[in-house]
Amino acid sequence: MSHSMTAQAPGLSSYLKSLRSTPVEASIEHFIALLKRRQIRNSRPCALATTQLLIQVVKEFKGKDADKLLRRIRDVGRRLIAAQPREMVVGNIVRRVLGLIREIKDDNADGDSNAVNSDTGSPLPHHDSFNRPQLASSISTFMRHGALPPMESASGPESLADSGELPHRPALFSSHTSYAPLGTSLFGLFSQPDTPSNTSTPTGRHSPIGKHTMTASALERIGESTILKRTNIKAEVLEGMNELQDELEQSDDQIAANALDHIHSNEIILTHTASTSVQKFLLAAAKKRKFTVVHAEAHPNDHDAVHATILTGKKRDAEVISEEAGERWKPLTAAGITVVLIPDSHVFAIMARVNKVILATHSVLANGGLVAAAGARVIASAAKVHRTPVVVVTGVYKLSPVYPFDIDELIEYGDAGNVVPYDDGDFVDKVDVDNPLYDYVPPDLVDLYVTNLGGHAPSYLYRIVADHYHPDDINLSGAVEREGK
Amino acid sequence: MATEPPPPDKYDIVAAYQRLLANDHDLTKPIAAIEALVDAMATTSTETVSETLETLEDHIRTLKSSVSNPISLSAGTDLFQRYLITTLNRPSADLTSPAGAVDFDAIRNQLLTNRGLFASRAKAHRATIAQSGRNLIRDGARVLTNGGSRVVAALLRSVAETGSVRFQVVYVLDPDAASQEGEWSGPAIVAMLRAKGIPVATIPDSAVAGALAEIDLIVVGAEAIVMNGGIISKMGTYQMGLLGNIKHKPFYVVAESHKFVRILPAGQYDLPIKQRAIDFKVGKEGELVSIEHESQGGYTVEDEAVDLSDSGASGGKTGKKDSDNSENPVDYTPPNLISGILTESGVLTPSAVSEELIKIWF
Known part of the structure; x- marks a missing residue:
């Protein structure tokens, strides 16, 4: 985060302001440039900017064909991802918007195909399309009481046996629960072959979503009968995207609602880097309980923000979008919490006295690992040695369906001048200086993820990925990311 | 069952199974x-669901009792059985006759017409996995x-066929393993890879730990x-x-979901x-016990087959020793x-497997 960033410098807020008045194509180019120049960086600003930009793209989109809209979003998404593949949250938002469009498209198709029944291979209850909650209702009802239901959904696959139906998640894509993580269930082997797209997708997915399992004749009939309905697609997509926007804005508060479950009186909590999510989490607990926070300062990339957070409660140069501007920020010390600032190098020494480690993250990966600010792995490893629980707080929007086959390519290297100033000529001449910005923390070093949906074990994250992303979209960037490297 | 000759009209499932395996x-x-x-469903004419x-x-049951290690094939039989049961219980509309009753014949016909697809789908799955392997194996x-x-x-x-990825393979080969022929035996795969220009080293089981330091995954x-x-x-x-776990080497399993x-x-x-990995033997006093005839350092697989299902009714043996399994001892690698x-x-995490299974069983 650059120190020189002022309100005038191009960044998130100026970009968001410019969005309305600028033609979409120029906005896309502008965003790509900002991403490349790292003037919009970190998960939250990227997520907000991507969402807003895609809203404009949808608004500008002419026509009623959902497939064309899908293609359009995917094309824009590819360009954004290629601009900055390591900001994985951009890809996440693109995929979620794609999933949203698919869902609305199939909902509309479903409505007409009730009579036509499409489904040959999925006799299972939770694959039954007709008892899926409708999009709009599920969002609004669930969004209000955010904190409660997620704990149920964390109870793991065993609960499925009891309920016979997947637990509803409280967020936007609750009806996505009908996706199997496999994309195709084991019965895929037996599905009927008369589907047009079976050759391209590995065996008929028989989630009722997706016309894959519909017969060709059924498709024709739908094509004729849904023209009227399709006129609404754009409005529905925009509505869904506004919910997505809300989710981004509310996720920190929803995460903080879990704080009292995790932070107990007189505990010593260790955290790292300046993170709004963690700050809100700790503040929520501080309302009721007294505890001690040990803050590792994350030198050399984030220490200024850490100092500012400790002193004022917010990152000094954090870009704040207008909704949040009025919000009061107060430091933990004002809430009566003892805060101890330590350099990163002291983490191991102090770990013996720490009760819990709470980490913020840059992005979370499908295998339950995470990419976080450099130093996170040291902390997580030290915690492992001392058997200290490691809790990661993250919004679901940071959860990426990307599987980390190659860890090295996830790690970004930053300005070496932060470590040794460039004017130290002697040093710079003789020594190679590296400044990795991120660490990969493998899943076995993490005990729990606290998201806006509740708490999840790392091994359960695959399920959340399956809930939020359409299997066809996961690969969207696979090829592109490689090109973008 | 097998001790008495099968009645003429009875379909010999074991022979069919062995033939299928041998042909392809x-x-x-x-x-x-x-x-x-x-x-079997095609040849037998049954009237009712039950x-x-x-x-x-x-x-x-017959099929399982005919081989010494029925775990692998039971994945297929379980899947098929569950599919039939769930389809019969919750038929989708196009398999239901207008009266609303389950159209049993429709389901049967659907299966029979799709019969040839299973193998080709399974092969397509394998090709998909092979394709995604390019993510797994990086240059160098x-x-x-x-x-x-x-x-x-x-x-x-x-x-290897991408041509753009340079990689090396260290292949653990048991020098005295019995099944060393066939298209998919270890030596054949080694030869195939070498023919494609991939450097392959073969090591015995005993060298795994020693070689591990130079292995990436x-x-x-x-x-x-x-x-x-x-x-x-x-x-x-x-x-x-x-x-691999001790040395922090990534350990990936590649397998089709069936x-x-x-x-x-x-x-x-x-x-x-x-299957006994450890088989104690003792000789009479003064007698030298030769170990010559013990294959593979003493693993023995009992000829007696076991029945995976609870029912002991079948009990009988086909008498036909399954030549494939008895020489391939297995072990269990925990998740x-x-x-x-x-x-x-x-890529699934190991915990995702249970969910898939629960979905078809409950």
Whole structure:
């Protein structure tokens, strides 16, 4: 985060302001440039900017064909991802918007195909399309009481046996629960072959979503009968995207609602880097309980923000979008919490006295690992040695369906001048200086993820990925990311 | 059942299964079992649902008792059985006759017409896995593998055929293993890879630990993937997993999802097969006991087959020794040693396996 960033410098807020008045194509180019120049960086600003930009793209989109809209979003998404593949949250938002469009498209198709029944291979209850909650209702009802239901959904696959139906998640894509993580269930082997797209997708997915399992004749009939309905697609997509926007804005508060479950009186909590999510989490607990926070300062990339957070409660140069501007920020010390600032190098020494480690993250990966600010792995490893629980707080929007086959390519290297100033000529001449910005923390070093949906074990994250992303979209960037490297 | 000659009208499922396996070396055991069962359905004429299921169960029992290690094929038979039962219980509309009753014939016909598809789909799955293997094996990687897995071979071949990835393979080969011929045996795969210009080193089981320092990742196939995400695979896989875990080498399993099977072994000795990794012998006083005839350092697989199903009714043996299984001892690798399971629909964490199985069973 650059120190020189002022309100005038191009960044998130100026970009968001410019969005309305600028033609979409120029906005896309502008965003790509900002991403490349790292003037919009970190998960939250990227997520907000991507969402807003895609809203404009949808608004500008002419026509009623959902497939064309899908293609359009995917094309824009590819360009954004290629601009900055390591900001994985951009890809996440693109995929979620794609999933949203698919869902609305199939909902509309479903409505007409009730009579036509499409489904040959999925006799299972939770694959039954007709008892899926409708999009709009599920969002609004669930969004209000955010904190409660997620704990149920964390109870793991065993609960499925009891309920016979997947637990509803409280967020936007609750009806996505009908996706199997496999994309195709084991019965895929037996599905009927008369589907047009079976050759391209590995065996008929028989989630009722997706016309894959519909017969060709059924498709024709739908094509004729849904023209009227399709006129609404754009409005529905925009509505869904506004919910997505809300989710981004509310996720920190929803995460903080879990704080009292995790932070107990007189505990010593260790955290790292300046993170709004963690700050809100700790503040929520501080309302009721007294505890001690040990803050590792994350030198050399984030220490200024850490100092500012400790002193004022917010990152000094954090870009704040207008909704949040009025919000009061107060430091933990004002809430009566003892805060101890330590350099990163002291983490191991102090770990013996720490009760819990709470980490913020840059992005979370499908295998339950995470990419976080450099130093996170040291902390997580030290915690492992001392058997200290490691809790990661993250919004679901940071959860990426990307599987980390190659860890090295996830790690970004930053300005070496932060470590040794460039004017130290002697040093710079003789020594190679590296400044990795991120660490990969493998899943076995993490005990729990606290998201806006509740708490999840790392091994359960695959399920959340399956809930939020359409299997066809996961690969969207696979090829592109490689090109973008 | 097998001791008495099968009645003339009775379909010989075991022969069909063996024939299918022999005719197509690409065919996995679960798929061969499914095809044999579909053929059985085609030849027998049953009127009612329960009669069909009963005949089916009968065939499955016969089939399982005919081999010494029925775990792998039981993945196929279970899948087929569950599919039939769930389809019959909750038929989708186009299989329901206008009256609303289950149109049994429709389901049957659907299966019979699709029969040829199972194998081709399974092969397509393997190709998909092979394709995604390009993510797994990066330029400069050195891969440790073992056994004679078709999927692993397909994956390595697919990466080799890209031409742009330079990688090396260290292949664990048992020099005295009995089954060394066939298209998918270890030596054949080694030869295939070498012919494609991939440097392959072969090492014995005993060299795994010694070689591990120079390995980047471990890739193995599996005979079956059990409910907790662990795998049942060629004897020697478990030690690769253990050693790899100690040395922090990623350990990937590549397998098609039709190999998922609903058993939950508590450990090496809890597998539903009769196989003794340790077989004590003692000689009479003063007599030298020769170890010449013990194959593979003393593993013995009992000829007596066991029945996976609870019912002891079948009890009988076919008398036909399953030449394939008895010489291929297996072990169980628990899920905590596995980094990921590469299936045709992406990389699963071991815990995702149980969910898939629960979905078809409950």
